Amino acid sequence: MPTPPTSQPPATLPWHDEADVLGVRIRVHFFDPAAADAAPDFVGRQLPILAGSGATLLAPEGQRQPYRAGALLAQPDAVLAHGDGLLCLTYKGGDGRLVQRALWQMQWRVDVMLQCIASAMAVAGQTQRPTAALWRGANLLAQFDPGVAALECLATNVSAARHYWRALQVVSPAQLAAFCEPRLRALPGLAATAAGIGSVAVRDDSVPD
Amino acid sequence: MIHVQIASEVTADGVRGARWVLLEAAEPPPSDAVDTRATAVAAPAVASQSSGPAPASMGRDSVADGLRLRVLKALVMVLGLGAALWTAAVQIGPPAPAATPHVLPVLPPPAAPAPVPTVPASAVVPQSAADTPAVPASAGLPRLTALL
Numbered sequence: 001m002p003t004p005p006t007s008q009p010p011a012t013l014p015w016h017d018e019a020d021v022l023g024v025r026i027r028v029h030f031f032d033p034a035a036a037d038a039a040p041d042f043v044g045r046q047l048p049i050l051a052g053s054g055a056t057l058l059a060p061e062g063q064r065q066p067y068r069a070g071a072l073l074a075q076p077d078a079v080l081a082h083g084d085g086l087l088c089l090t091y092k093g094g095d096g097r098l099v100q101r102a103l104w105q106m107q108w109r110v111d112v113m114l115q116c117i118a119s120a121m122a123v124a125g126q127t128q129r130p131t132a133a134l135w136r137g138a139n140l141l142a143q144f145d146p147g148v149a150a151l152e153c154l155a156t157n158v159s160a161a162r163h164y165w166r167a168l169q170v171v172s173p174a175q176l177a178a179f180c181e182p183r184l185r186a187l188p189g190l191a192a193t194a195a196g197i198g199s200v201a202v203r204d205d206s207v208p209d
Numbered sequence: 210m211i212h213v214q215i216a217s218e219v220t221a222d223g224v225r226g227a228r229w230v231l232l233e234a235a236e237p238p239p240s241d242a243v244d245t246r247a248t249a250v251a252a253p254a255v256a257s258q259s260s261g262p263a264p265a266s267m268g269r270d271s272v273a274d275g276l277r278l279r280v281l282k283a284l285v286m287v288l289g290l291g292a293a294l295w296t297a298a299v300q301i302g303p304p305a306p307a308a309t310p311h312v313l314p315v316l317p318p319p320a321a322p323a324p325v326p327t328v329p330a331s332a333v334v335p336q337s338a339a340d341t342p343a344v345p346a347s348a349g350l351p352r353l354t355a356l357l
Binding site for chain 2: 011012013025050053054069070071072082083084085086087117120121124125128129130131132133134143145146148151152154155156158159
């Protein structure tokens with residue numbers, strides 16, 4: 001009797017912490033900035049958690065390609081192919097401050113998070129491939145898992161944001177995020193998570209603060 | 210509508226757990242396909258210190274909307290003024306015609322006094338001597354009063 005094929009579960013990544021903020025599950029990975037900057041390739045430098053994986057840049061490093069889905073136009077810092085999906089990475093424009101492990105939720109910027117998700121929506125809409133939204137700070141890599149409420153709020157307010165900002169045809173992720181953030185905060189049940197309440201700590205003490 | 214898949218999890222091999230959402234399709238663009246100003250705005254201030262993105266400058270649609278709004282405002286004001294004037298005319302009455310220069314009415318010339326009819330002596334009704342006082346000789350003038 002043939003043995004049924006055993007499917008290997010996908011290798012999980014070593015996230016250090018996660019929390020829910022405004023209906024978005026955030027998984028964070030802390031790393032040593034000096035060690036990351038010393039990596040020879042782009043993935044090792046900007047995505048230390050995926051160092052050695054098969055993720056590849058779709059465009060040369062530094063070139064920001066436009067992606068458009070409907071009236072949403074984004075130019076993410078980097079888009080990588082990873083397996084059957086894509087990774088939409090934002091890493092430019094940060095202030096360079098190190099994030100403390102114990103206080104990362106307090107220092108979290110919701111507008112940055114929503115911009116990353118909106119950029120991923122534009123990439124996914126144009127390429128028609130599942131896309132993950134990630135943000136890389138000075139010593140922290142975050143992956144965003146938006147819930148239904150956050151996704152619907154962003155997706156259904158593109159036209160309204162365009163009219164609000166008086167944009168001719170398209171709206172940027174920053175504009176969409178600024179428009180949607182107060183609406184998300186007003187949704188019942190999400191405001192309590194805006195300050196990082198409800199964190200599910202998955203701590204890994206191997207990385208120093 | 211545009212189908213959008215956002216992956217909920219990243220693994221060492223790829224992504225998984227896609228969430229579906231629908232995006233509205235874009236309106237048909239005019240001659241120029243991409244708004245370069247919006248593209249410049251999209252250039253990130255993703256993690257910048259600014260309070261928020263600056264809105265894009267007004268396009269042709271916004272200018273037309275502004276003109277349309279001004280016309281509508283003027284129309285509403287004119288209609289309101291007209292309604293107010295009509296209400297005032299109905300309740301108070303139309304305004305008086307323009308006043309002519311003040312001219313005193315011309316009075317007709319005084320009519321010539323009618324001659325007082327003279328009563329002949331024979332027409333005088335005889336009265337008792339006790340009732341009527343002695344009439345002096347100069348009583349030729351007509352008597353203006355009547356004996357009641």
